[in-house]
Amino acid sequence: xxxxxPEGIAADSTGAPPMLSVKGxxxxxxxxxxxxxxxxxxxxxxxxxxxxxxxxxxxxxxxxLLKCIAxxxxxxxxxxxxxxxxxxxxxxxxxxxxxxxxxSLYPWMSVRANIELPLKNQGMPRAERKKLVDEAxxxxxxxxxxxxxxxxxxxxxxxxxxxxxxVAYKPQILLMDEPFAAVDAQTRADLEDLVRxxxxxxxxxxxxxxxxxxxxxxxxERVLVLSNSPTVVQEDLTIDLPVERDQLTTRSSAxxxxxxxxxxxxxxxxxxxxxxGAVPVVKKRRK
Ligand SMILES: Nc1ncnc2c1ncn2[C@@H]1O[C@H](COP(=O)(O)OP(=O)(O)OP(=O)(O)O)[C@@H](O)[C@H]1O
Numbered sequence: 001x002x003x004x005x006p007e008g009i010a011a012d013s014t015g016a017p018p019m020l021s022v023k024g025x026x027x028x029x030x031x032x033x034x035x036x037x038x039x040x041x042x043x044x045x046x047x048x049x050x051x052x053x054x055x056x057x058x059x060x061x062x063x064x065l066l067k068c069i070a071x072x073x074x075x076x077x078x079x080x081x082x083x084x085x086x087x088x089x090x091x092x093x094x095x096x097x098x099x100x101x102x103x104s105l106y107p108w109m110s111v112r113a114n115i116e117l118p119l120k121n122q123g124m125p126r127a128e129r130k131k132l133v134d135e136a137x138x139x140x141x142x143x144x145x146x147x148x149x150x151x152x153x154x155x156x157x158x159x160x161x162x163x164x165x166x167v168a169y170k171p172q173i174l175l176m177d178e179p180f181a182a183v184d185a186q187t188r189a190d191l192e193d194l195v196r197x198x199x200x201x202x203x204x205x206x207x208x209x210x211x212x213x214x215x216x217x218x219x220x221e222r223v224l225v226l227s228n229s230p231t232v233v234q235e236d237l238t239i240d241l242p243v244e245r246d247q248l249t250t251r252s253s254a255x256x257x258x259x260x261x262x263x264x265x266x267x268x269x270x271x272x273x274x275x276x277g278a279v280p281v282v283k284k285r286r287k
Contacts, residue, residue, distance in 0.1 A: 056226030
């Protein structure tokens with residue numbers, strides 16, 4: 001049987017307030033001659049330390065949701081709260097890893113300097129910076145290349161640098177927007193294991209956006225399936241796989257197959273707009 005969260009409620013046995021609370025989020029973009037309602041009504045909580053994957057059809061509003069959470073876009077209506085405080089700009093306690101690692105690293109700076117930069121900008125003393133960068137390099141298994149430049153590394157290694165930079169910053173929430181979409185399958189599998197490793201070691205809350213159904217089930221403790229745009233939460237699914245996962249055993253287990261089939265079915269329904277009747281809406285602006 002599939003286990004679903006009651007709508008919008010994050011499971012937290014400690015009774016602590018949610019790390020993140022999204023309430024009635026709506027985002028309408030103003031475009032030439034009209035409006036596009038990208039996100040209609042999203043409500044959910046995320047408990048501290050959860051690893052939540054967000055999946056949905058292309059154009060479902062995943063990136064829009066992430067940008068609103070990161071304080072890079074303001075919602076048209078509804079609210080986003082981080083530990084009970086409204087998000088009105090990029091919060092200090094958040095770090096974001098984007099898909100385009102090539103554009104997120106400075107090519108003229110060494111790996112170490114790239115990871116160190118946000119800490120330097122915070123005015124952190126040199127010794128403390130060095131310790132955090134060394135720990136982050138070890139966490140992503142790049143301790144052997146601190147003085148290399150990003151362009152000397154493979155795509156997968158560059159994405160590790162981007163992850164290290166986020167980890168060194170010690171965020172309360174790590175947002176990841178399709179971070180492995182541009183790397184090959186083998187590297188992607190390694191990076192998925194790296195994310196679960198970091199999550200287990202550091203206990204950080206992670207929101208991981210992906211369009212890959214298998215990836216969402218393999219990585220997540222919970223999967224939020226978004227509907228087609230204009231977006232609502234179509235399904236909030238608990239992934240009851242063991243915490244210790246590995247690419248071979250987990251992916252060949254009967255439960256994994258069952259869960260991935262379920263998410264696949266939900267995405268198909270989302271694409272067809274079956275549950276929500278949702279279709280992209282372009283409204284004419286009143287003159
Ligand atoms: N800056 C913008 N201006 C106007 N419309 C936008 C803008 N950004 C996104 N949209 C529209 O909002 C909807 C949701 O887009 P968004 O990029 O958030 O979806 P997504 O789920 O991340 O897509 P994908 O999986 O293809 O990356 C789409 O219809 C898109 O065309």
